[in-house]
Amino acid sequence: MSEARVALVTGGASGIGAAVVTALSGRGFTVGCLDLNADGAENTIAVDVSDAEAVAEGVARLRAQLGPISAVVTCAGYYEMAPIAEISADAWRRMLRVHLGGLVNVARATLPDLIESRGSLVAVASELAVGGGEYDAHYAAAKGAIIGAVRSLAAEVADRGVRINCVAPGPTDTPLLAPDSPWRADDYLQTLPLRRLTLPPEVARCVEYLTCDATFSVGDVVNVNSGAVI
Known part of the structure; x- marks a missing residue:
């Protein structure tokens, strides 16, 4: 990467x-x-990552403001639970557009910079992509698609010097998990070896490692999941 x-x-x-922004800023990156x-x-530019044209325009604006991009982390997403019979066609499409489509749109817009800088892209998936979960079919499918795409x-x-990797967090203590979420329930937490949710800075440390140190x-x-998938 450049200086x-x-x-x-x-x-x-x-x-x-937000935790990733803090971690990468601490490693000397200017973060957009x-x-x-x-x-x-x-x-920060307001962009719906499922909109390929808007992503391309946003990337171009940040590049003009900050300079060529040498690291990318795709964290944008959302979470919802529903029985599969209640997941509408629109809900399936939206979940895939935001998660998988968001990754693809950002990768397409930034790969020329990453190739030039021999940089890194880290995508955020989920342990549900690996282990699945009750009432999580469309979310798990979208996150699993991220792993396949990565x-x-x-x-x-890789032969052009670009490293693409992925982190798969377990349930993490963020606003995406409502106070009454079953992932916050004590009976679930007691099934985890660490007996607690993953914390955003823990995920960010793994992203930082993959971005800055794991040149191999x-x-x-x-997997960053308090032992949910071992």
Whole structure:
């Protein structure tokens, strides 16, 4: 990576994304964000990552403001639970557009920079992509598709010096989990070896590691889940 390093984080306004912004800033990156909730935050552009044209425009604006991008982290997403019989066709499509489509749109817009800088992209998936979950079919499917895309894209661009990897967090203590979420219930937490939710800074440390230190990692999935999947 170049000396003047610029990172792009989607979903950087809150939760895991905000923790990633803090971690990468601490490693010397200037961080720009694409997020639905920009709210005037510095170097943050309001973008729906499922909109390929809007992503391309947002990436171009950040590149013009901050410089060429040498690291990308795709955190933008949302979570909902529903029995499969109650998941509408629109809900299936939206889940895939935001999670898988968001990754693909950002990768397409940033790969020229990453190839030039021999940089890194880290996608945020979920332990549900690995282990599945009751009432999580569309979310788990979308996150599983991210893992498949990451491994395929990693093979496609590794010979050009670009590292593509993935982190798969377990239930994490962010606003995406409502106070009454079953993932916060004590009877669930007691099934975890660590007996607690994953914390956003823990996920961010893994993202930081893959971005800055793991120069040998290509197409890897790092599970950060308090032992939910061992």
